[in-house]
Amino acid sequence: MADTPEAIKKSVRTYLIVFLALIVGTILTVLVAEWSVLDFGKHGFDTVDCVIGLTIATIKATLVAAIFMHLNHEKKAVYWLFGSGLCMVCSLAFLTALAMKDPIHDNLFYGKESMTPKMLASPTHR
Known part of the structure; x- marks a missing residue:
């Protein structure tokens, strides 16, 4: 100070x-x-x-x-903690981008079992 x-x-x-x-x-x-x-x-x-x-x-x-x-x-330990937090944020952003590029293609996820009755009654989903 x-x-x-x-x-x-x-x-x-x-x-x-x-x-x-x-x-x-x-x-x-x-x-x-x-x-x-x-x-x-x-x-x-x-x-x-x-x-x-x-x-x-x-x-x-x-x-x-x-x-x-x-x-x-500050001491080096604070820099390591701060840097590891930045690495975690970057890795989570990378995983989010990876998940957006590889969507789920599963019949149980997007199939007729997951649709509401109103969606099933529409002419586009028959």
Whole structure:
């Protein structure tokens, strides 16, 4: 922690720089989503714009965690815990994407046994 007036001035300066970087990041995220000048990829909000927005959000979250939550002064064990949490989130996202690419094709899941009487009575399911 800051004990001297010089250290306090230095930490206040750091907090202000991070605060301004967060404001710029927020404005940049909104501009990427709204302005057609910064529209990368296809017209409208698409995958490229989403990746850019998530990259900006990741940088902002890292700044908040490192500076305001003081993770830049923590021990290695905290970094291992934080990194393992990120690995878990990435693996769960990968498993979700994998499940979306390989849907269930089972008669008991999508067959006539799982349909309601109203669905069975419709002419498209006969």
